[in-house]
Amino acid sequence: MRWLSFLLVLTCSLQAHSATRLLIVGDSLSAGYQMSADQAWPSLLPQALQKYNRSVTVVNASVSGDTTGNSLVRLPQLLQQHTPDYVLLELGANDGLRGFSPQIPQQNLAQMIDLITQSGAQAILMQIRIPPNYGQRYSKAFAAIYPTLATEKKVSLLPFFLEQVIVRPEWIKSDGLHPNEQAQPWIAEWMAQHLHPLLEQPAAPEMQS
Known part of the structure; x- marks a missing residue:
């Protein structure tokens, strides 16, 4: 019985x-x-992700209304608490909607990527685009943050899923900005399609003889 209990614990651990x-x-x-x-x-x-033979534990630490600055403050504790293999950064829209200088989210995201890399995890960045509330020049400068960072920091850049959702009025809430419940399964499938090539399965620890 003692050996059986040991094997059960070891199997669960693996x-x-x-x-x-x-x-x-x-x-x-x-x-x-x-x-x-x-x-x-x-x-x-x-x-x-299981459809792509990826076994993934997802920890969602997203907070409505967060700016890149808010998330930068939260990130060290999140990394320590959850010890992730990968961190997906879907941030910046609130910076842009508030008219922050593009340098602010760019610097904050760069610091976040550095913290993620230092923790031993891999950062994945999502492209963010904002409505032209502050003019086309600002919107273009803001959108350019993401490919610039991806190149400089050598991280993967995902397309912005909202661009595929917002063209379907039945998938958008009355505020014209947020996907509704009906859109969520499609977003999950779309994200899985783009994420699965980036998520390598970690090797299980070897048994000690």
Whole structure:
């Protein structure tokens, strides 16, 4: 019985280590704005990734209304608490909607990528685009932050999923900005399609003889 208990504990431990851990740090687009957490696309992502033979534990640390500065303050504790293998940064929209200088989110995101790399995890950046509230020049300068950072920091850059959602009025809330519950399964599938090539499965620890 003692050996059986040991083997059960060891098996559970190996299974726990075999799943990739993905931390999502984002704003309302990932937090599940005005819906329950289990309806939001990050909660649906693990099942969507299983279709690509990816076993992934998703930790959604997104907070509605967060700017890059807010998330930069939260990030060290999140990295320490969750020890992720990958961190997806879906941030910047609130900086842009508030008219912050593009240098501010660029510097904050650069610091976040550095912190993620120093922790031993891999950063994944999502492209963010904003409405032309402050003019086309500002919108273009803001959008350019992301490919610039991806090149400088050598991190993967994902397309902006909202661009595929906002063209479907039935998928958008009445505010004209946030995906509704109906859109979440599609976003999860779309994210899985783009994420799965980037998520390598960690090797299980070897048994000691």
